[in-house]
């Protein structure tokens with residue numbers, strides 16, 4: 001079998017439909033929403049777009065067909081996400097986070113949890129279902145699996161056995177979608193919690209489903225400089241009581257976090273590629289037509305031509321790494337942790353520089369806000385920082401896999417399965433509490 005980078009007819013159709021939706025439906029609303037001063041207004045303005053995205057199947061395409069979802073592969077999802085993100089990377093983050101909240105149910109959930117939530121998300125005819133993935137904390141998330149009970153995840157869920165409930169105290173900072181369209185909560189929030197106050201991160205963490213309307217939970221919106229079309233909140237828990245049947249992955253919350261950020265990594269990586277692609281598209285057209293006061297278009301200057309060819313090469317290389325990481329994930333039942341992480345760190349870090357190179361090609365006019373370049377630059381800042389920041393959580397995971405004696409430089413070329421284990425966690429954590 002040859003190595004085949006061609007899109008199938010079905011993937012080409014997905015790409016075309018996503019591109020048309022992005023340009024015709026997403027762009028006008030996202031451009032308006034991005035300029036709104038209030039972040040919750042910006043998010044709410046996206047609701048009609050979300051409804052149309054749901055009607056086209058973009059909000060559920062990654063969910064399994066047996067639960068009513070589209071049954072698309074991760075590679076297929078990447079094809080759609082690239083088109084949406086090339087227009088606005090904030091809105092597709094809403095879809096990505098729905099996935100981050102729901103995908104763990106497939107591996108760690110009970111039958112009842114899966115049957116309750118996945119079909120509801122997959123068959124959301126009103127186009128308003130939201131799920132939140134609630135991990136990050138104000139004190140920091142990079143060391144979420146720290147061996148000390150005093151460090152890492154600090155949202156505590158104490159078991160009240162007599163009442164068959166968990167009682168949640170603490171705060172999360174940055175979760176996307178979690179506040180819902182009306183700041184009364186997403187339909188469901190999958191929260192990573194500490195269920196053991198005395199153990200370290202490899203034993204003490206679990207996840208729990210907190211449903212909309214749970215008393216004792218409140219939300220405040222974060223006003224961020226980019227990705228303004230998705231919502232991020234501070235989520236506060238003051239004695240919130242959650243039925244014990246909503247618990248999943250008891251003692252394995254650390255593995256759940258790592259696996260989840262492996263699934264999202266190539267998706268976040270292709271988002272970075274998409275924004276760079278949009279900047280490249282603008283810069284190429286500009287270079288072919290703008291003269292800079294000279295006799296011909298600036299693309300005739302070697303400096304511009306060379307830089308454009310470097311930009312194009314980085315984008316192509318980034319895209320194929322994302323496809324490879326997603327393909328490996330699909331072929332290995334969600335494993336491929338180092339490759340997923342590497343696609344995110346490589347593309348997230350590199351594409352931010354690619355966008356700036358495109359600005360250098362355009363020249364000073366790149367700073368004029370009537371052109372899209374300034375927005376691309378702003379949006380590109382997010383990619384190294386979000387979805388498990390590149391410097392810490394993503395690289396720590398790749399590092400842990402590579403330190404395992406079973407890993408070899410051929411692992412991904414040969415498509416070998418490499419199961420992620422707790423022994424790969426904890427790399428780069430300074431464990432002594434001063």
Ligand SMILES: Cc1cc2nc3c(=O)[nH]c(=O)nc-3n(C[C@H](O)[C@H](O)[C@H](O)COP(=O)(O)OP(=O)(O)OC[C@H]3O[C@@H](n4cnc5c(N)ncnc54)[C@H](O)[C@@H]3O)c2cc1C
Nearest residue numbers: 133135136140141142174175176386387388389391392428
């Ligand atoms: C648009 C957007 C959407 C988001 N969506 C969600 C969401 O849905 N759910 C959610 O829970 N969060 C979400 N977040 C938050 C985000 O994904 C994480 O909190 C973030 O990636 C962690 O960032 P950090 O590494 O900077 O964390 P911090 O813990 O704040 O780290 C701060 C700095 O310290 C460094 N550092 C600390 N310890 C180490 C170490 N051991 N090794 C190396 N470096 C270290 C980090 O590299 C970083 O430079 C979102 C953020 C944004 C912007």
